[in-house]
Amino acid sequence: METLPTISRINQSAHMYINRELDQKSSSRAFIEANTTPMSYREIRQDHIIPVFVKDNEPLISQADFIVATHDIVSELFRGEEILSPQIRVSHPIKGRIPEAKDKPANQLQEWERTIYYERMMFCLEIPTILDTIDGNTLTLMVGGVKAYNQDNLYNKKGAAEHFKLFIGFQNLVCTNLCVRTDGYLADLKVTDIDQLRSGIYRLLDNYDQHQHLRQMQTLSEYAITEQQFAHLLGRGRMYNYLPAEEKKQIPALLYGDQQLNAVCKDYYKDSSFCRQADGNINLWRLYNLFTGANKSTYIDQFLDRSVNALDFVNQVHHALDGGSTSWFLN
Known part of the structure; x- marks a missing residue:
């Protein structure tokens, strides 16, 4: 088994994400619509506050760190393949303000006086060099996950379980539909720290049988x-x-x-x-x-x-x- 990225490497990767322009975006349109909003990694990392456990004010694993950890492990397991920058969608904004602006009417708030994070986030990493064709449709490999803070008990202390969803599958480039099957999906990964999260990501990607998945879809x-x-x-x-x-x-x-x-x-x-x-x-x-x-x-x-x-x-x-x-x- 290959060595997983360390915490210092995760932090280094986060720094690289901010200071390096990831111009090569996913070739696909939105993979989900509903009530979601597109969001850049830079904005999530720099502008969004991170929820904390109420009893000790310790932070939960951030959505930005989740994305970086996944990207690093995808890079390890699919070394040599092209990996596009993440496509991110968010929903359910949680708005706030800094203490100095507590008495201001909402319509008079300056941007620097507002705070925000999004309760729910989903992201996809496209690997366009791993592809196949079914019934004339090109499919490329996709990896991603969901972080929804509403599934966590924030009225607790650090060390309480945090909930994540992970997937690996294919995206149909004709319509941007995601194709996911059981062995490529973790519906509720419960972790207490970033190391456990990375281990869960690694296990899912390492155990997924992409060839069986493609054969199953081809049969349809x-x-x-x-x-x-x-x-x-x-x-x-x-x-x-x-x-x-x-x-x-x-x-x-x-x-x-x-x-x-x-x-x-x-x-x-x-x-x-x-x-x-x-x-x-x-x-x-x-x-x-x-x-x-x-x-x-x-x-x-x-x-x-x-x-x-x-x-x-x-x-x-x-x-x-x-x-x-x-x-x-x-x-």
């Missing part, structure tokens, strides 16, 4: 459902969320609600890249991308769970079509 392009099956699947999807709890336990989960299913239905007819064929049929690769495309309207803290669920769901359909099992959504 070989199976299709009819327009009638699509309509049945969508109707069952709407019914699923209202099933009695006991019945729901017997059916593989579908994490998509009416808003996302509406988008899937609309894009079945209108999406320029993944709509139905002339006879109404749609292959499972296209169906999968309709779901991952609809996922862009999801908030940051639920985005990756739904991304993984999209692949699981479409694979259930695949196994049903292949005669390996039955699917409640198609029956």
